[in-house]
Amino acid sequence: MAEYSALSLLKNALSANRDWKPAWRKPEPKPAYDVVIIGGGGHGLSTAWYLAKEHGITNVAVLEKGYLGSGNIGRNTTIIRSNYLLPENTRFYEHSMKLWENLSHELNYNVMFSQRGVLNLAHTPSQLDDFARRGNAMRHEGIDAELIVGAAAVGRLVPGLDVSGSARFPIIGGLLQPRAGTARHDAVAWGYARAADRRGVDMIENCEVTGFLREGDRIVGVSTTRGEIRAGKVAVAVAGSTGRVMKLAGIERLPIESHVLQAFVSEALKPVLHTVVTFGAGHLYASQSDKGGLVFGGDIDGYNSYAQRGNLPVVEEVASEFVAMFPGFSRVRLLRSWGGIMDMSMDGSPIITTGPLPGMYLNCGWCYGGFKATPASGYCFAHTIARDEQHPLSAAFTLDRFQRGILIDEKGQGATPRLH
Amino acid sequence: MLISCPYCGPRDVSEFTYQGDATRTRPDPASADAAAWHEYVYERSNEAGPHREFWQHAGGCRAHVVVIRNTVTHEISSVAPARGDRI
Ligand SMILES: Cc1cc2nc3c(=O)[nH]c(=O)nc-3n(C[C@H](O)[C@H](O)[C@H](O)COP(=O)(O)OP(=O)(O)OC[C@H]3O[C@@H](n4cnc5c(N)ncnc54)[C@H](O)[C@@H]3O)c2cc1C
């Protein structure tokens, strides 16, 4: 019987829910593992799961300085899509989408994946042309995309949007990916953690990595606030903390800047927004959570930051864009806002690689789109760790692409992280 | 966040444009040293703590300034004109 099923619910109800096991054990760290993963966020946890499932490597520990899911995996606006233009990105994110589609079954954990669609709004003819091109690129890769032409068609899709000609930035169409959507972010962390735990992976919380153990050039383990842990392989998946952690290994410079991104949630409303909508005349993305709150966000604040909080100008900008789109939401009250630290790469695309030191593996550069990547990132990173080679789907995401001039710059913004 | 422009006094951060890490050294424009250009264009020390960075008072006097700001607390310890610095 699956650990979580209708039958197990019934059985546990009969015993007054006294027999449920904790979703993961709280083991003491062992002195040595085959693989140590630094960072108990989405990517570290999914890497642990695919190491166990796809490669049979289970003598693994995930080291997390706080509690599992305390980083960006528990702070994001949960949007999942594969509506990219460049083939390196479309293929990778579409693989992720396919893993999402079966994830609740694979993990025996309801991640509440909801394919409610993502609609990008267009406000100018050139923008709509650009969307047609991106939609065609997606369809060429076998990904669903629908060009929506005309304000009336958009208005039929999303009631409440101001599709009138007198809107501040009149809407003329959009690009819809029907299979895109959202998932419950915490459940993704918990689901991967439990599934990996059941295969023998140790989740070590409150365990901050404070240094690396070396033999010559080679990384052979880590020192932590819970003692030294040796490892055959050390994998780093710490997102916004990449700069800090890599400095501990003597890597002083990387093509990464840490920036703060804020997100917002309103008071709960009855169902009013059944899809994910993004504003095209600025930067705003919004959806409604199952609890009823409007969840939305916009640009990063735009300056280097390791503080998990941002400043007011972004709050003002995002709120005014939201109200320009949905005038009816102007009196909805904001419930909470928060920030997370993004590992912004110099071309807006991620890095999944062996090295940069022997015995080490690096996963970073997710900018603000790493939630949707969680399954594929772990899947490819586990392959890289197990086999010491790039997975074909992440083969382009190397660290040396900046040196070699093979950038994957989806938006063509250049080496300015605040514009990605 | 308030930035004290040396010419205009304390102003809201929204008047300024961020121009990034001010510790990088730009190679001579005539240089064809690929490694040096790569280092300048793409590599960052991404400091957690005091960070030397350029801002422009774009919505004010338009001066370029060098700010030392703690990236962990956002506390600004110095703002000076960007004289002699090459962006
Ligand atoms: C506000 C916001 C909105 C976002 N919206 C979206 C979205 O809609 N769609 C999308 O696809 N993406 C989105 N993202 C991006 C996405 O959340 C991230 O790219 C992704 O979660 C990063 O990977 P992760 O889950 O592994 O990171 P994290 O959860 O941050 O995991 C890294 C972990 O490493 C730990 N760590 C750090 N240093 C150490 C150390 N020395 N020792 C041990 N552990 C350490 C941290 O505590 C943390 O738990 C958003 C991000 C934010 C902040």
Ligand SMILES: [Zn+2]
């Ligand atoms: Zn000024």
